[in-house]
Amino acid sequence: MKKHRNIFIAFFRVGMLGFGGGPASIPLIQKEVVKKYKWMNDEEFSDVFAIANTLPGPVATKLAGYIGYRVSGWGGMLSSLIASVMPTVILLIILLRTLSGISEFDWVKGMTAAVIAVVGMMMAVLTWQFIQKAGKGLGWLITIFMTIVMFILLQIIHIHPGIVIAALLILALILPVKSHDKEGEPS
């Protein structure tokens, strides 16, 4: 029981202190899991982080659920998930419910437009971060070429992003690998 409570507290703290979405909270998770509660050592944690990154979906909940599971089974997984997700979802619902009452006034239009301009800026910064990641990993020439092709497929031909992503995942697995990269491949 104590273990479940510790798991809950650890991920509750991470959820409440991590601003900027899941990826921003990874160092906080490491602090709780490796330094404070010593459920894993640094190497194990970086292994877990590496595999979480090769899978799709929100990274914070993957880490929370997986670590909770490793530390204390299914119950641990539930504790960590509830702690990392529920508090902020409830806060968001309360906040927006409270605000929705005022949305009929005229001056709210100006508020909405101003806020949306800020959110657009945040999305543009994220866009740049994703392009940089791709540029560093794939090389800039390939990244620019791929970005143009993806733009045509998604925005001009209007193919569902799911189909495009599935095709790219298959390509990532079957395309030949350059010989100097092969060292890591287990035989």
Add this chain to the structure above:
Amino acid sequence: MIYWEIFVAFFIPGILGYGGGPASIPLVENEVVRNFEWMSTQEFGELLAFANSLPGPIATKLAGYIGFEVGGYVGAGIGLFASIAPSLILMILLGGILIKYKKSPRVKRLTLFVQPVIAILLGVLAWNFWNEAYIGIGFWQTAIIVVISYFLIERKNVHPAFIIAGALLYGGFFL
């Protein structure tokens, strides 16, 4: 069946969003705004603004809130389940295998190959938000707010919650 739709709307971003929660934002928008038409681009933008000013993972905040708005408590539960469970189950089942292959260039580039798609989707989303702002308050106001908020959040590391609050006040009084 609304519960099935909620499941689909958050299952697809959960299983395709390579690059963590932020990568699933445009995929959620694709389902919630374009496919199921539960909200407008503008409403989605407002939701993101408030979600970003609160702590915690962004993908699950969106899933929980939109699920709740569309289908009550059950809807919230289904939205959260759909966005968390698929990737977590994969991780628990495949964890051992993936640790063995973590240095394989093929496994490494899975995430990498998807990044340009996510970048395009995010870029289009940014463009749509600016377009909404432009229709509401014109070019110069939009441009000034974008530049100032960029400077404060990205260069001065001011907390986004303050900037969102500031934008609300400015928009409410002057626009």
